[in-house]
Amino acid sequence: MEQPQSRRSHGTIFRRREQLEWNAETFRILSIDGGGIKGILPAAVLSECERRFLNGGSAASYFDMVAGTSTGGIVALGLSTGMRAAEVLDIYLSHGATIFPKGWTPPFAIGRAAKTFYGFARDLSVYRYDREPLERALRDCFGNRTLGDVDLRLNIPTFDGFNEVNVLKTPHHPDFRLDWREELVTVALATSAAPTFFLTYRNGTRHFADGGVWANNPAMLALVDALSCFDLDRHSVDMLSLGCGEQDLRMSDGQIKWGGMFHWRTIIETAMHLQSQNALGQAGLLIGRDRLLRVTTAPSLVPIAMDDFERARNELPGQAQRLVEENAERLEAFFDTERPKVTFYHGQRSPKSA
Numbered sequence: 242m243e244q245p246q247s248r249r250s251h252g253t254i255f256r257r258r259e260q261l262e263w264n265a266e267t268f269r270i271l272s273i274d275g276g277g278i279k280g281i282l283p284a285a286v287l288s289e290c291e292r293r294f295l296n297g298g299s300a301a302s303y304f305d306m307v308a309g310t311s312t313g314g315i316v317a318l319g320l321s322t323g324m325r326a327a328e329v330l331d332i333y334l335s336h337g338a339t340i341f342p343k344g345w346t347p348p349f350a351i352g353r354a355a356k357t358f359y360g361f362a363r364d365l366s367v368y369r370y371d372r373e374p375l376e377r378a379l380r381d382c383f384g385n386r387t388l389g390d391v392d393l394r395l396n397i398p399t400f401d402g403f404n405e406v407n408v409l410k411t412p413h414h415p416d417f418r419l420d421w422r423e424e425l426v427t428v429a430l431a432t433s434a435a436p437t438f439f440l441t442y443r444n445g446t447r448h449f450a451d452g453g454v455w456a457n458n459p460a461m462l463a464l465v466d467a468l469s470c471f472d473l474d475r476h477s478v479d480m481l482s483l484g485c486g487e488q489d490l491r492m493s494d495g496q497i498k499w500g501g502m503f504h505w506r507t508i509i510e511t512a513m514h515l516q517s518q519n520a521l522g523q524a525g526l527l528i529g530r531d532r533l534l535r536v537t538t539a540p541s542l543v544p545i546a547m548d549d550f551e552r553a554r555n556e557l558p559g560q561a562q563r564l565v566e567e568n569a570e571r572l573e574a575f576f577d578t579e580r581p582k583v584t585f586y587h588g589q590r591s592p593k594s595a
Contacts, residue, residue, distance in 0.1 A: 275311030276485025277547025287326030389588025398452030484537025
């Protein structure tokens, strides 16, 4: 029988982290929410910024740290390899229909009502999609590259089978020794293993589930990491936070009058939304809301589902263009100068291996 690895938290360092010197005037963070196929929105926002402000160049080199959860983690990982956001967006548009195929076909002939019932029952008890198309698309994109090979400081949340949180990080501080050997494909599949869509992701003796369960908006993860790793004035941090679209969450009559699992079956989406509000509120208190730009769509009573590729493809690129137009002046400020070159402390790119 396989023995599970020791808990990640068993390696916790019980001292204050030594802060590294930071010589630039500002520190810029890009934070990207989770949201399934709606990752088209942040990818399209960044792609439009590249077109308008960078003459089609890559947005990646204009941020000192990028945090991404689930689909946002996939966007972040793509940027970290030097891809343009436009190229990352093309992955979503090219593979979305295969990753999230429309409809469910039962293995036997039944009527429409029965099909609806069985489909609902299946969604309650079994994962909905095969991970193989997603894994194949990621392997084609990332190959065998690891977190130690990329060009950006990264924070990618997930959680493991011990039911404790994990933030997979590049080795941008000497303390970060655990993750630099992890393949980007492993990191992407670990952070995006949405429990209702896919099986937990198994890697060796570890089982991972989606980071969106606890940190769908990773803004505070990145901010805490930046302030603990580097000798920064918190008021010198600028953050661009990209969402995948808001929805208007209101308690239904059934939730108010009856409660119970049936009426609160959307509690996961509610928790993700409230966690995002909390992360933005905390980050704004620390750095000032004038240094935090949140870009996402307005709440909708008919939101796009996280696996609705057709609506996401048809609606989100246009919405991204409008968002960039509405926020053009503040967005352009994030793309005025390239950021200092990244230093890693472990792996092939560390000074010790040079």
